[in-house]
Structures are given as C-alpha cells and as structure tokens.
Amino acid sequence: MEFWSLPAGERLAEFARLRTLGTPVFYAEPRVPFVRAGKGFYALVRHEDVQAAGRNAKVFSSEPAATSPEPPPWLAFFFGTPMVNMDDPRHGRLRRIVSRAFSPRMLAKIEIDIAATATRIVDDVLAAGPGDFVEQVAARLPIQVICAMMGIPEQTRPYVLRRIDAMTEYSGVRGSLLRPRTLRLLYGNLKAIVDLHRLVARLGRARLREPADDLISSLVNANVDGERLSVKELGSFFDLLLVAGNETTRNALAHGLKLLTDHPDQRALLMADFDARIGGAIEEIVRYVSPIIQFRRTLTEDFELDGNAFKQGDKVVLFYPAANRDPSVFKDPDVFDITRDSRQHVGFGGPGPHMCLGANLARMELKIMFRELLSRLPDIRTVGEPELLLSNFDNGVLHQPFTF
Ligand code: HEM
Numbered sequence: 001m002e003f004w005s006l007p008a009g010e011r012l013a014e015f016a017r018l019r020t021l022g023t024p025v026f027y028a029e030p031r032v033p034f035v036r037a038g039k040g041f042y043a044l045v046r047h048e049d050v051q052a053a054g055r056n057a058k059v060f061s062s063e064p065a066a067t068s069p070e071p072p073p074w075l076a077f078f079f080g081t082p083m084v085n086m087d088d089p090r091h092g093r094l095r096r097i098v099s100r101a102f103s104p105r106m107l108a109k110i111e112i113d114i115a116a117t118a119t120r121i122v123d124d125v126l127a128a129g130p131g132d133f134v135e136q137v138a139a140r141l142p143i144q145v146i147c148a149m150m151g152i153p154e155q156t157r158p159y160v161l162r163r164i165d166a167m168t169e170y171s172g173v174r175g176s177l178l179r180p181r182t183l184r185l186l187y188g189n190l191k192a193i194v195d196l197h198r199l200v201a202r203l204g205r206a207r208l209r210e211p212a213d214d215l216i217s218s219l220v221n222a223n224v225d226g227e228r229l230s231v232k233e234l235g236s237f238f239d240l241l242l243v244a245g246n247e248t249t250r251n252a253l254a255h256g257l258k259l260l261t262d263h264p265d266q267r268a269l270l271m272a273d274f275d276a277r278i279g280g281a282i283e284e285i286v287r288y289v290s291p292i293i294q295f296r297r298t299l300t301e302d303f304e305l306d307g308n309a310f311k312q313g314d315k316v317v318l319f320y321p322a323a324n325r326d327p328s329v330f331k332d333p334d335v336f337d338i339t340r341d342s343r344q345h346v347g348f349g350g351p352g353p354h355m356c357l358g359a360n361l362a363r364m365e366l367k368i369m370f371r372e373l374l375s376r377l378p379d380i381r382t383v384g385e386p387e388l389l390l391s392n393f394d395n396g397v398l399h400q401p402f403t404f
Contacts, residue, residue, distance in 0.1 A: 004392045015322035018045045023307040041315040045322035047329045049306050053297050053318055054350025060297035062354060063087050068296045080236030097227050098237055100218050101149060102357055113148035114365055117141055118372040130403035138253040141369055142246045151214030163192035197235035204234045245358045247394055248291045249365050254397035255289040259336055261381040266338050281338040282366045287345035288336050290321035291395050320346050380404040
C-alpha cells in the first residue's frame with residue numbers, strides 16, 4: 001500500500017515513467033488477510049493498452065473477478081456474482097436486463113428525484129452552515145438517487161442509509177484487517193449486505209405478486225424475450241449499484257469542488273455559460289480525477305500486447321488515472337481545462353462490454369448538484385486539503401472542509 005499513500009503528484013509521475021517503458025511491468029500481489037494471494041499482475045498504463053484490453057473481452061476476461069484482490073468464493077456463493085465479474089453470455093444477459101434501469105424513460109423519472117434531493121441538500125447546508133462537504137453534500141446525493149431508482153419506499157430509506165453507513169465505515173478502514181475494531185467493522189459490513197439483500201428480496205417478491213410502475217418490478221418480471229432477474233440476482237445488482245454508483249459519484253463531486261476552487265479561471269469560464277460548459281467540465285473532472293483507479297482482467301489465451309507476449313492466465317490491471325494523463329491523447333494532460341475535448345477519457349472504463357452502465361446517471365447527478373450549489377451558494381469553496389482514503393481502487397475523499 002506504500003505506493004498509494006504517496007502524494008497524487010508522485011504517483012502520477014511514476015505512471016508517467018511507466019508509460020515511457022517499452023512494455024508493461026509485472027508486480028507481485030500484496031498479501032491480504034482472508035484472501036488467497038494472487039500470482040501478480042502486469043500494469044497497463046498507456047491509454048491505447050487500457051482501451052485495447054477493455055475492448056477485447058474475449059481475451060481480457062472479467063472472470064473470475066475484475067477486482068483485485070479476488071473476492072473469496074464464499075462471498076459469491078452467498079451473495080451472488082456481480083455482473084462486473086462476468087463474461088458473456090452471462091454478462092450480456094444481465095446487462096440487457098439491468099439496462100432497463102438506465103433507459104431514458106427511467107432516467108427522466110429519476111431526474112425529478114435528483115433535483116428535489118439536490119434542493120433539499122442545499123437547503124440543509126444553508127441551515128447548518130459551513131462544515132464537511134463530503135458529509136453535508138457529496139455523500140448524501142448518490143445514495144438517495146440509488147434508493148429512488150430501486151423504488152425503496154421513503155420510510156425505509158433511513159434503514160438503508162444506516163446499513164450503507166456500516167459499509168462505508170468498513171471501506172474507510174486502514175491498516176491490518178486483524179485488529180478487533182476492523183473485525184467488528186467487517187462483521188457490520190457483512191451484516192449490512194445481508195440486511196440489504198433481504199430487503200430487496202422482499203421488495204422483489206412483492207413486485208412479482210403485484211407489479212408496480214417501478215424499477216424492481218421491471219427487473220423481476222419477464223420482458224418480451226422472457227428475460228428477468230432472479231431474486232438473488234436482484235440482491236447482487238443492488239449491491240453493485242451501491243458499490244459502483246455511490247462512492248464514485250460522491251468522490252467526483254468532492255474532487256470537483258476542490259478543482260473548481262483551485263482553478264478560479266476555470267470556474268469563471270463555467271459560470272459565464274453554465275449550460276454550454278457543464279458537460280465538458282464534468283468529463284474533465286472525471287478525466288482529471290479518475291474516481292475509480294483500476295479494474296483487472298485475466299487472459300483467456302496467449303496474446304501479444306505492447307511488446308509483451310502474455311500467457312493464458314496472466315493478469316493485467318487497467319490503471320485509469322495513468323491512461324487519463326497519457327500525453328499521446330491529451331495535450332498538457334496535467335492541466336485542468338474544462339474546454340478541452342476529454343471525450344476519450346477512460347474514467348468510466350474503456351469502450352467495451354463493461355463500460356460504466358451508470359455514466360449518464362452520474363453525469364446527470366453531477367450536473368444537477370453543481371448547478372444547485374454554484375447558483376444558490378455562489379461563494380462556495382473548499383478550505384484546505386481533503387482527507388483522502390488510502391485505497392488502490394477508490395480515489396476517495398473522506399472529509400473536505402468547505403465554506404460559502
Ligand atoms: C463518476 C462516477 C462513476 C465512475 C467514475 C464509474 C466508473 C466505472 C468504471 C471504470 C467501470 C468499468 C468496470 C470494468 O471495466 O470492469 C464501471 C462499471 C459500472 N458502473 Fe460505474 N462509475 C460511476 C458511476 C456509476 C453510477 C452512478 C452507477 C449506477 C448507479 C454505476 C454503475 C456501474 C455498473 C453497473 C457497472 C458494471 C458494468 C458492467 O460490468 O457491465 N456507475 N463504472
């Protein structure tokens with residue numbers, strides 16, 4: 001974990017050095033308690049290589065897991081396998097079904113919820129005064145959006161939020177897993193997953209008996225081709241939404257406010273024509289920040305890439321922050337410029353079957369929240385440096401003081 005505790009500038013400098021080497025470098029995998037040690041991985045750091053691996057899912061497989069270290073098999077047995085760890089045809093089938101959650105019709109429905117939540121958040125900020133941007137703003141929106149999406153009734157949401165707090169507390173754990181406090185948090189985390197599975201399973205069974213006009217109904221009831229989610233799959237989809245859609249968007253919001261504070265010229269440009277520039281600003285925030293640091297692939301056959309003859313079974317890790325600062329694609333990549341064309345960034349994953357399913361939802365959340373914040377609190381800004389999460393996966397912000 002030493003590398004991940006270095007300041008961001010030093011990590012990016014190391015990625016820049018790796019990009020100039022002729023071929024991907026091999027690293028041993030760190031040992032993690034309770035998890036079988038992996039045999040190590042090659043780091044993909046060039047934009048072209050990250051895209052090539054993401055696109056070619058037949059050779060660069062997401063099974064047995066796209067996350068490292070690999071989750072223990074008992075976790076998949078009890079909680080199901082999330083689609084991010086699947087290949088076709090299982091992945092394609094699930095993605096077709098859950099894409100219903102992100103259809104333009106569903107997104108239009110959710111937009112109303114997002115706007116109402118953003119308004120409530122800023123009302124509360126005005127009442128409470130300056131404090132911690134993560135706690136008061138960034139952590140609140142994505143969770144509410146996911147609950148609204150899943151059709152979790154308003155009165156059940158505090159129950160869900162408490163369980164998510166237990167999960168977040170665990171994901172903020174640093175250091176050895178074997179300390180009593182860590183074990184207690186691990187237990188709280190697993191119990192929260194079980195409770196949330198039970199909750200959505202109950203909602204799923206209720207919607208099977210009596211369908212309503214909501215997402216859970218459309219996921220558990222068959223479409224014209226007879227495709228639907230089983231109740232267990234519904235539980236693991238909910239987990240995935242919580243993991244994939246929650247901290248990512250929260251961190252993009254927190255890093256985003258810091259970037260706009262540190263670059264007053266870019267903020268002035270944005271405010272001069274918010275509607276025209278917010279789309280580009282969001283892509284640039286995601287490129288610059290890379291809220292997700294990496295996903296992994298395992299080779300299904302021998303394959304040559306970037307001068308390296310990979311063998312079947314080799315693992316590669318796709319480092320998005322490295323690809324997003326590749327000067328062969330982005331001119332002056334370390335400059336934060338909301339007017340640049342950053343569409344080629346891989347912050348939402350490279351083009352390919354696993355590219356972020358929630359990207360348009362995340363864009364919508366960021367746009368609505370920044371509009372609400374910057375228009376109603378024109379002097380809002382971060383104060384000092386954020387407290388960052390020590391993680392090789394999540395470019396997380398634990399706390400960020402702010403004022404307005
Ligand atoms: C700024 C916010 C976000 C970032 C940076 C982000 C990033 C990513 C990345 C890098 C992947 C690729 C995984 C891979 O290639 O293996 C991914 C996949 C995914 N994301 Fe996002 N994400 C964000 C927001 C969201 C939101 C809001 C949701 C839903 C509520 C979501 C749902 C998903 C799902 C379901 C997948 C798996 C897709 C698949 O395996 O087919 N994401 N995301």
